Amino acid sequence: MKKLFFSLSLLLIGFVGFSQSAEYTSGMKGLLMKMEASKSPEALHAAANGFERIAAAEPKQWLPKYYAAYCYVMEAMSSTDKEKIDGIVDQADAQLEAALAIEKNDEIVCLQSLCKTARINVNPMTRGMKFGPQAARLLETAGAMNAGNPRVFFLKGQSAFYTPEAFGGGKDKAKEMFTKAVELFKNFKPLNDLMPIWGADDATKMLAECSK
Amino acid sequence: MKIFYLFCLLSFPIVAQAQTTISGKVTDTKGELLIGVNITLKGSYDGATSNVKGEYSFETSKKDSVTISATYTGFAAQEKRISVNAKEVVLNFSLKEKINDLKAVVISAGAFEASDQKKGTVLNSLDIVTTAGSNGDSYGALKTLPGAQQVNDREGLFVRGGTGSETQTFIDGTWVRNAFTASVPDLGARGRFNPFIFKGTVFTTGGYSALYGQALSSAVILETIDLPERSAANFSLSSVGAGGSYQQLAKNKKSSWGLGYNYVNLTPYFLLVKQNITYKQAPTVHQLDLNYRIKTSKSGMLKFYGYYNQTAIDIQRVNISSLDYDNTAKAYQDQFMVKNKNAYANFSYKEYFKKDWKINVGLCFSDNVDRIDTKILNANQDLIADTNFTNKEWIAIDGHNTLATTKVVLEKSLNNLNTIRFGGEYIYGKDKILAFPELLKPYVEHPTIITEEHYTAAFAESDIYITNDIAGKIGVRAEQSSILNKMNIAPRISAAYKLKRKGQISLAYGMFYQKPEQQYLAQNANLNYMRADHYILNYQYQPKDRLLRLEAYYKQYHNLIKTNVSGSLNKLANTGDGYARGVELFYRDKKSIKGIDFWISYSYLDTKRNFLNYLRSVQPDFAATHTASLVFKKFWVKRMFGINGTYTFSSGRPYINYNTANPNEPSTANANQFMVDKTIDFNNFSISCNYLKTIKKVFSVFVLSVNNPFGFKQIYGYNYAAKDLNGDTQLYRQAITPAAKQFVFVGVFMSWGIDRTQEAIDGNL
Numbered sequence: 009m010k011k012l013f014f015s016l017s018l019l020l021i022g023f024v025g026f027s028q029s030a031e032y033t034s035g036m037k038g039l040l041m042k043m044e045a046s047k048s049p050e051a052l053h054a055a056a057n058g059f060e061r062i063a064a065a066e067p068k069q070w071l072p073k074y075y076a077a078y079c080y081v082m083e084a085m086s087s088t089d090k091e092k093i094d095g096i097v098d099q100a101d102a103q104l105e106a107a108l109a110i111e112k113n114d115e116i117v118c119l120q121s122l123c124k125t126a127r128i129n130v131n132p133m134t135r136g137m138k139f140g141p142q143a144a145r146l147l148e149t150a151g152a153m154n155a156g157n158p159r160v161f162f163l164k165g166q167s168a169f170y171t172p173e174a175f176g177g178g179k180d181k182a183k184e185m186f187t188k189a190v191e192l193f194k195n196f197k198p199l200n201d202l203m204p205i206w207g208a209d210d211a212t213k214m215l216a217e218c219s220k
Numbered sequence: 221m222k223i224f225y226l227f228c229l230l231s232f233p234i235v236a237q238a239q240t241t242i243s244g245k246v247t248d249t250k251g252e253l254l255i256g257v258n259i260t261l262k263g264s265y266d267g268a269t270s271n272v273k274g275e276y277s278f279e280t281s282k283k284d285s286v287t288i289s290a291t292y293t294g295f296a297a298q299e300k301r302i303s304v305n306a307k308e309v310v311l312n313f314s315l316k317e318k319i320n321d322l323k324a325v326v327i328s329a330g331a332f333e334a335s336d337q338k339k340g341t342v343l344n345s346l347d348i349v350t351t352a353g354s355n356g357d358s359y360g361a362l363k364t365l366p367g368a369q370q371v372n373d374r375e376g377l378f379v380r381g382g383t384g385s386e387t388q389t390f391i392d393g394t395w396v397r398n399a400f401t402a403s404v405p406d407l408g409a410r411g412r413f414n415p416f417i418f419k420g421t422v423f424t425t426g427g428y429s430a431l432y433g434q435a436l437s438s439a440v441i442l443e444t445i446d447l448p449e450r451s452a453a454n455f456s457l458s459s460v461g462a463g464g465s466y467q468q469l470a471k472n473k474k475s476s477w478g479l480g481y482n483y484v485n486l487t488p489y490f491l492l493v494k495q496n497i498t499y500k501q502a503p504t505v506h507q508l509d510l511n512y513r514i515k516t517s518k519s520g521m522l523k524f525y526g527y528y529n530q531t532a533i534d535i536q537r538v539n540i541s542s543l544d545y546d547n548t549a550k551a552y553q554d555q556f557m558v559k560n561k562n563a564y565a566n567f568s569y570k571e572y573f574k575k576d577w578k579i580n581v582g583l584c585f586s587d588n589v590d591r592i593d594t595k596i597l598n599a600n601q602d603l604i605a606d607t608n609f610t611n612k613e614w615i616a617i618d619g620h621n622t623l624a625t626t627k628v629v630l631e632k633s634l635n636n637l638n639t640i641r642f643g644g645e646y647i648y649g650k651d652k653i654l655a656f657p658e659l660l661k662p663y664v665e666h667p668t669i670i671t672e673e674h675y676t677a678a679f680a681e682s683d684i685y686i687t688n689d690i691a692g693k694i695g696v697r698a699e700q701s702s703i704l705n706k707m708n709i710a711p712r713i714s715a716a717y718k719l720k721r722k723g724q725i726s727l728a729y730g731m732f733y734q735k736p737e738q739q740y741l742a743q744n745a746n747l748n749y750m751r752a753d754h755y756i757l758n759y760q761y762q763p764k765d766r767l768l769r770l771e772a773y774y775k776q777y778h779n780l781i782k783t784n785v786s787g788s789l790n791k792l793a794n795t796g797d798g799y800a801r802g803v804e805l806f807y808r809d810k811k812s813i814k815g816i817d818f819w820i821s822y823s824y825l826d827t828k829r830n831f832l833n834y835l836r837s838v839q840p841d842f843a844a845t846h847t848a849s850l851v852f853k854k855f856w857v858k859r860m861f862g863i864n865g866t867y868t869f870s871s872g873r874p875y876i877n878y879n880t881a882n883p884n885e886p887s888t889a890n891a892n893q894f895m896v897d898k899t900i901d902f903n904n905f906s907i908s909c910n911y912l913k914t915i916k917k918v919f920s921v922f923v924l925s926v927n928n929p930f931g932f933k934q935i936y937g938y939n940y941a942a943k944d945l946n947g948d949t950q951l952y953r954q955a956i957t958p959a960a961k962q963f964v965f966v967g968v969f970m971s972w973g974i975d976r977t978q979e980a981i982d983g984n985l
Contacts, residue, residue, distance in 0.1 A: 035265045050255070054269035057267070060258055062265050173914060175912075176914060
């Protein structure tokens, strides 16, 4: 009886654990598909909300927070109202801070860099001087944590592409970075199918743009 | 088998559970739809986001009692406990907006702010340095804003019918006594500070905070930058001089220091471009800057900024009285020489403490030495000692002023942005004036006049936010001056109300006191504070990339200084008065003309005052009825090339016609004729071009700017002969104009950024 009870409880725990993880995986996958399809700021905001709901229910997972932040950054980047950018990026930063408290990894730092870049868009002339170097520094940190992260090179390429040559950017520099990114993306195998994979298509597109 | 059964039993309810649809509408407390609100069934993944109609809907398999939350940035989260046993549940939310600084109304009456971080600002820090015609002088850029007058022939910023000395400058909270460089009469003066060291500028045209005092009209509040982003070396070379600086950021990014030297010498420029006055020594400036900034804790910051500046100018102009005597042959020269040494040190410290307390401490020292010498010389450069040729009281002055300032502000943040601020200020000033008064006995010393002043002030202020749409500020300031031996109490009140659709209304009222200028204080008369009362009404409308500001004001002056008061021991008394009122418009647009950012300012000013030696209450000679500016900026990102232009207009200013109503001879002057004449209208256009280029990792900016390329005739007023020497009953006069019609500036600014990124990473990992 004792044995049965023991195995039953083991099974129950296993079952609960399994079902939760299955629910987590399917919930996340569903949202990731929704995120991929989201182009408008409103749709991205709704996707971010979805990830925030999972993040609240799964306080030990960093990925829902990471994706919520990713959606917010994308929302900020696609927002036409520059006055709203800071408020949205604040939300992304808060999610990334919380994600870092769970696990310190290069993907999160990479996204932190993107947050700084998003803030430049409010006024490139005055903010570039401040947030540009901060974004670059975070990318260097992410690269140092994982030299094989293609997104580091993709983001480096993007910032070089949009930074005028006079300020240390330019197409040539961007091309170098995108080439490296594309190469790394080819061999990039995410740990599991929930891990970040974004950037591959855009890197290829941007590389073509640089070669024009 | 049993286990399998159990398993089935356990999983069955999950599969078989009936779904419940939860839907509803989300609005704010005013009934406005809210889009993007996150609706969550707590503890589950279930939920939805409100759509453009403010509606949401989702399904859940949960049963019985659940908690649904609605969260949205800027609003207080709301939770509702409901039962979800029915097939459909309708649940509406009405969220209350939180008071937060992203949305709260900003009191805009009387204040123009240039900042990169704060919202609702009119300009950013780059605007200050890229405004054509400002020539890298912060005050030059502020002159394109409404309220400021186009007074280019005198020192100071003239605001809303106020004199230049009614505008005072504050750096990191503390008062700066000698904010302008040494200058010669009729040629104006520049600000002493490098505009690049400031991250924020507030230009108030009235109604400013109780934290500041001793400025009747306007306060220019400057905030120095914190730590730089990286180490850098800079070098500049231009048609007026050369300079270099170095800024180092520590490896741990917690401190930085910087050193700069700038040398200005206009001799080569004046050799190329003829000036209408003779320079024995063209303006020569040595400026040394120092800064040190350190983070004393996670939230604490200590900053030091200091400079030493040495200026020398020596000019000769034709003596007007000698022209009256014989306007061809006997052209005597007026020599005016000024040598100035100025040292300034500013320490500021801020720190946040537990329970939302914050402290700001400012400590400032300055030392200023002026040596001014005026002479009348004949064609052989021999000294002429004949009082017929001048009405100047002094022929030479040695002046020395020392100042020590300390200011402490404590701030307590309450909830909902409500804040209480209070503190005190103490200023010690010592002035020495050694004058050589008599022209006929040159360089006979007059006793040195020493004045000492202990000035103390206490102030308290409170920010009150009722909602995001209604805010107010109430403050009071009390001041005591030892030299006047009098105290004053000045209340300040302002409020703002946000209207629908990006518009807002602000009001401000305040009483402002200022001590008479040093030259009057030194005469040891029984003087009092001068006073101005401000009433301001402001409307601001700020849609995307556009801004419209309308402001109306009324300013009443009391106790202004009158000179030549009969019966008074020193001929000085606080018996003057006046008023200023007007309407101002500011419109900035970055959107309507693609790629062009422009602003328009217009000021209508109606002012009269009776002060100094005025014979009656008149529009003063520094006030123009209409002033307008158009500033535009265009930058081609691909070419890295920019053009900035500024056009300014100002209607004619009154001037004293000594032939009709001479205030120096009040007994015979016809007061009705006093200051009825006006100069011609003033027009100016400035253009500057910038080209940015990185040459071998050196970031370079090439600048070409031209002031008044079209050669508009500019007259600021007239100088008159001291005496009618040729007996034609007319005093000879000469127009006050700039020293040359045009001014051309060519320069290159280079910057080597020293990238310490790798070190930063090593430190962070």
